[in-house]
Amino acid sequence: MTSADDFAVRVQSLSRSFRGTQALIDVSLQIPRGSVFGLVGLNGAGKTTLIQHVIGSLKALHGSVNVLGQDPTIRPEKLLARIGYMTEEDSLPKWMRIRDLISFCRTVYPTWSDSYATQLCDMFGLSTTAKLKSLSKGGRARVALLAAIAHRPELLILDEPSSGLDPIARADILEAIIRTVADEGRTVLFSSHLLEEIDRVCDHIALLHDGVLLESIPAATLPERYTECFYRTETPSSRAPEIPGSFGGTGDASEWSVLIDSENEASLSTTTSIESHGSRWELVRQEPATVHRWFAGRVQRKPTASSTPMEGVQHV
Amino acid sequence: MLIQIQSGSQPIYQQIVDQIRFRILSAQLKAGDELPTIRGLAETLKVNPNTIARAYRELEHEGLVEKRRTTGTFVAESSGTLSRTRRRQILTPEIDKLLVLAGHLGADAAELDELIASRQQALQRKE
Numbered sequence: 412m413t414s415a416d417d418f419a420v421r422v423q424s425l426s427r428s429f430r431g432t433q434a435l436i437d438v439s440l441q442i443p444r445g446s447v448f449g450l451v452g453l454n455g456a457g458k459t460t461l462i463q464h465v466i467g468s469l470k471a472l473h474g475s476v477n478v479l480g481q482d483p484t485i486r487p488e489k490l491l492a493r494i495g496y497m498t499e500e501d502s503l504p505k506w507m508r509i510r511d512l513i514s515f516c517r518t519v520y521p522t523w524s525d526s527y528a529t530q531l532c533d534m535f536g537l538s539t540t541a542k543l544k545s546l547s548k549g550g551r552a553r554v555a556l557l558a559a560i561a562h563r564p565e566l567l568i569l570d571e572p573s574s575g576l577d578p579i580a581r582a583d584i585l586e587a588i589i590r591t592v593a594d595e596g597r598t599v600l601f602s603s604h605l606l607e608e609i610d611r612v613c614d615h616i617a618l619l620h621d622g623v624l625l626e627s628i629p630a631a632t633l634p635e636r637y638t639e640c641f642y643r644t645e646t647p648s649s650r651a652p653e654i655p656g657s658f659g660g661t662g663d664a665s666e667w668s669v670l671i672d673s674e675n676e677a678s679l680s681t682t683t684s685i686e687s688h689g690s691r692w693e694l695v696r697q698e699p700a701t702v703h704r705w706f707a708g709r710v711q712r713k714p715t716a717s718s719t720p721m722e723g724v725q726h727v
Numbered sequence: 728m729l730i731q732i733q734s735g736s737q738p739i740y741q742q743i744v745d746q747i748r749f750r751i752l753s754a755q756l757k758a759g760d761e762l763p764t765i766r767g768l769a770e771t772l773k774v775n776p777n778t779i780a781r782a783y784r785e786l787e788h789e790g791l792v793e794k795r796r797t798t799g800t801f802v803a804e805s806s807g808t809l810s811r812t813r814r815r816q817i818l819t820p821e822i823d824k825l826l827v828l829a830g831h832l833g834a835d836a837a838e839l840d841e842l843i844a845s846r847q848q849a850l851q852r853k854e
Contacts, residue, residue: 586770589770589775611739631778701734701735702734703734703735
């Protein structure tokens with residue numbers, strides 16, 4: 412049995428639509444305390460809408476959201492003091508000096524640490540007298556990061572923090588994530604479409620696609636569960652071989668790769684040679700699926716009618 | 728420790744294991760040397776601490792490193808002398824790759840033997 416306290420965030424059957432467009436459809440997920448939880452998905456998949464529910468800026472109309480043991484829309488100030496939040500947008504007031512922002516944060520967060528803030532300023536090469544508008548985009552992102560972590564939040568939420576930033580600024584963000592989680596019990600929710608970053612820092616990966624949570628999986632088990640199998644055929648084909656329990660076919664002519672889900676009961680364990688749409692296919696190679704391959708396979712557009720041949724197959 | 732992580736190839740913990748193992752077996756890391764702390768290495772590499780812990784566990788399982796309670800992780804005293812079984816486990820997949828490639832290229836066993844011997848001489852000359 413796991414108690415409610417094992418999870419920093421619990422989302423239950425959350426749905427949301429904006430002007431008739433469904434942004435989230437029956438999303439349920441749980442974020443274990445002390446983990447780095449990666450939320451991946453294409454642009455417009457619903458990641459930000461989900462995060463807005465978690466920080467209480469949107470109220471759950473259908474379904475429920477519980478964050479650090481409370482409904483984020485009831486007494487949000489109580490919750491926000493325990494959360495650090497950073498988004499891709501340059502949302503901080505540009506006329507402020509860094510030291511003014513730090514004074515402001517000190518009044519908002521009871522656990523604010525001036526010494527940690529000073530340490531972060533040194534680390535990021537920020538001068539407290541500098542105005543935000545005088546900084547580069549990377550500099551402002553570092554200020555936003557400082558404002559999100561110097562009170563050592565129990566839950567750090569980063570919504571596409573790295574978009575459009577240089578590699579050094581992105582590395583600073585990743586390091587902040589690692590520091591946060593290395594302190595016992597603190598949790599990070601990290602949304603990104605930079606899969607390389609997700610792969611590095613996350614314990615758990617959830618994939619949101621067109622408002623639907625397609626999968627939520629511990630990162631370490633992903634390459635064990637999914638295998639990429641490469642097939643060859645003598646007769647060039649315009650579609651991947653049909654293999655039970657497989658998905659995400661990609662390739663062309665005589666070489667195709669598919670993903671096999673070892674937990675799908677339909678999947679065959681040792682498929683070395685198969686017959687599919689009139690051709691014989693030989694398995695030439697197989698390897699554990701990478702996060703990139705799994706993501707591409709999962710978000711691939713499915714053929715509309717099951718019986719029609721996949722003309723103009725999506726190459727991912 | 729400068730470890731290179733490449734995305735989109737092998738699992739990250741495996742890349743860490745391979746690179747630390749190489750350092751130990753090639754004596755760049757010697758018996759008794761201390762490995763970075765899990766947290767320290769996680770921060771340097773920007774990799775989840777659990778991934779580092781998993782890599783260290785794997786190296787411990789291989790007998791290359793040992794955990795000393797409260798102090799940290801150290802290169803094992805016996806690390807230079809892996810058991811015959813372990814040596815084979817590590818070498819086999821590499822040899823398989825070589826054999827498959829040689830097969831595709833049409834190199835037979837005799838040619839391969841000859842090449843291995845000549846490369847061994849070349850490497851010894853360098854040392």
